[in-house]
Amino acid sequence: TFTVGIDSGSTTTKGILLEGETIVRRFLCPTSFRPATSIVDAWETLRAGLDEKPFLTLTGYGRQLVDFADKQVTEISCHGLGARLLLAQTRTVIDIGGQDSKVIALDEQGNLTDFLMNDKCAAGTGRFLDVISRTLGTQVEHLDAITEGVEPHPLTSMCTVFAESEVISLRSAGIAPEAILAGVINAMARRSAHFISRLSTQGPLLFTGGVSHCATFRRMLAGHLASDVFTHDDAQYAGALGAALIGQRQRKR
Amino acid sequence: TFTVGIDSGSTTTKGILLEGETIVRRFLCPTSFRPATSIVDAWETLRAGLDEKPFLTLTGYGRQLVDFADKQVTEISCHGLGARLLLAQTRTVIDIGGQDSKVIALDEQGNLTDFLMNDKCAAGTGRFLDVISRTLGTQVEHLDAITEGVEPHPLTSMCTVFAESEVISLRSAGIAPEAILAGVINAMARRSAHFISRLSTQGPLLFTGGVSHCATFRRMLAGHLASDVFTHDDAQYAGALGAALIGQRQRKR
Numbered sequence: 001t002f003t004v005g006i007d008s009g010s011t012t013t014k015g016i017l018l019e020g021e022t023i024v025r026r027f028l029c030p031t032s033f034r035p036a037t038s039i040v041d042a043w044e045t046l047r048a049g050l051d052e053k054p055f056l057t058l059t060g061y062g063r064q065l066v067d068f069a070d071k072q073v074t075e076i077s078c079h080g081l082g083a084r085l086l087l088a089q090t091r092t093v094i095d096i097g098g099q100d101s102k103v104i105a106l107d108e109q110g111n112l113t114d115f116l117m118n119d120k121c122a123a124g125t126g127r128f129l130d131v132i133s134r135t136l137g138t139q140v141e142h143l144d145a146i147t148e149g150v151e152p153h154p155l156t157s158m159c160t161v162f163a164e165s166e167v168i169s170l171r172s173a174g175i176a177p178e179a180i181l182a183g184v185i186n187a188m189a190r191r192s193a194h195f196i197s198r199l200s201t202q203g204p205l206l207f208t209g210g211v212s213h214c215a216t217f218r219r220m221l222a223g224h225l226a227s228d229v230f231t232h233d234d235a236q237y238a239g240a241l242g243a244a245l246i247g248q249r250q251r252k253r
Numbered sequence: 254t255f256t257v258g259i260d261s262g263s264t265t266t267k268g269i270l271l272e273g274e275t276i277v278r279r280f281l282c283p284t285s286f287r288p289a290t291s292i293v294d295a296w297e298t299l300r301a302g303l304d305e306k307p308f309l310t311l312t313g314y315g316r317q318l319v320d321f322a323d324k325q326v327t328e329i330s331c332h333g334l335g336a337r338l339l340l341a342q343t344r345t346v347i348d349i350g351g352q353d354s355k356v357i358a359l360d361e362q363g364n365l366t367d368f369l370m371n372d373k374c375a376a377g378t379g380r381f382l383d384v385i386s387r388t389l390g391t392q393v394e395h396l397d398a399i400t401e402g403v404e405p406h407p408l409t410s411m412c413t414v415f416a417e418s419e420v421i422s423l424r425s426a427g428i429a430p431e432a433i434l435a436g437v438i439n440a441m442a443r444r445s446a447h448f449i450s451r452l453s454t455q456g457p458l459l460f461t462g463g464v465s466h467c468a469t470f471r472r473m474l475a476g477h478l479a480s481d482v483f484t485h486d487d488a489q490y491a492g493a494l495g496a497a498l499i500g501q502r503q504r505k506r
């Protein structure tokens with residue numbers, strides 16, 4: 001039996017087609033200013049050619065923007081479920097997306113015990129890396145290649161706006177852009193470690209969301225936490241995966 | 254006897270030449286990336302042509318960048334003193350500058366009883382108005398003319414970075430720029446009122462710093478506080494004025 005989960009995030013729309021607990025199709029597109037259209041795109045792409053209409057579960061910011069879903073579930077529940085499918089023993093999820101970040105604590109059975117969410121301040125989210133990368137004339141996708149093996153230059157400001165000015169003045173003081181970028185990633189990783197430490201959490205910790213693709217960030221986060229940070233190729237789909245799983249479980253009953 | 258006070262802020266450098274308690278000269282320039290040079294400029298301009306070297310007190314972020322001052326004092330003490338010279342009964346000072354904001358509580362005699370400072374988040378500072386004004390193709394100086402009598406459009410985001418995106422999407426949804434700008438000022442005034450309410454304060458309240466020049470902001474702040482908000486033509490000089498006053502008092506002893 002097929003089920004679809006769509007995670008309508010403010011930056012990226014993610015979708016998963018599941019058969020049992022196996023991922024059959026993935027969908028990912030920028031949400032930009034058309035979240036409803038992105039959900040429709042995801043839905044049409046994921047169900048294309050299937051004989052029966054799959055059970056559809058929606059999650060994420062935009063989940064209430066369309067009316068054709070079978071179910072709507074909060075991100076926190078979906079992320080926890082999806083994380084456990086990616087790494088069965090996961091006890092803590094740190095999800096850093098384009099415009100929010102969350103930390104989720106799970107018990108041994110995978111039940112949610114606590115969580116924290118930030119969607120008010122750009123500094124703890126992918127947007128921070130995005131803004132600073134652009135200021136230095138590059139893109140988030142290139143951060144790993146640029147910062148590999150580079151000693152980070154210390155950054156004082158944590159506010160995205162103030163950090164942007166600081167980065168410009170560091171550049172005009174002749175500091176190399178790669179050292180600045182490594183410093184920016186390090187400052188944000190330190191902040192994320194602090195965010196995680198506000199919950200009482202246990203390992204294993206799974207890192208999900210768009211920022212989890214950045215290997216330099218993962219390495220620095222692990223350093224600040226003094227613990228392992230796991231991730232998965234499908235880590236950005238954790239929410240959509242959890243949403244699709246909810247459909248599978250509902251069908252079983 | 255002449256004394257000079259210079260307030261080296263991160264956005265603007267302000268200076269005052271006092272004779273007794275009378276302002277004889279004012280100096281104001283953008284600090285940009287040369288705070289020490291701005292202090293030297295202020296000092297040379299304010300003392301020019303005087304027979305004796307006036308007593309010099311420095312305050313503000315950059316106060317330790319030069320070594321020719323007679324005294325260095327924290328902003329908080331100087332602002333309190335300066336505010337009382339501008340409005341003798343002042344019990345609360347709200348100072349909103351280019352990159353920080355502070356609220357200062359004074360007792361009946363003008364002694365500092367409590368204060369709060371924000372220099373970590375651009376959202377509560379002049380930078381917020383600056384960024385959004387530029388996004389809409391205008392400048393802070395024009396905000397009063399643009400927003401006079403305009404009904405504010407509600408703004409959801411308080412983070413400068415997220416507000417910038419929201420403003421762009423409101424524009425593309427056809428909302429008039431003047432309504433957006435009025436909404437932006439209103440959102441920030443609400444936030445400032447909340448910031449002030451975190452201290453237990455009493456009136457009269459004097460509004461100082463660069464943002465105090467914005468009449469729309471003052472009016473909206475008064476609305477959110479449900480109390481009078483006083484200001485003064487020299488409100489941006491409160492810190493420098495307080496610094497110059499410290500010199501006068503020291504000389505008297």
Ligand code: SF4
Pocket residue numbers: 120121122123158159160161162373374375376411412413414415
């Ligand atoms: S303005 Fe800066 S510190 Fe404030 S909420 Fe936005 S990113 Fe965070």
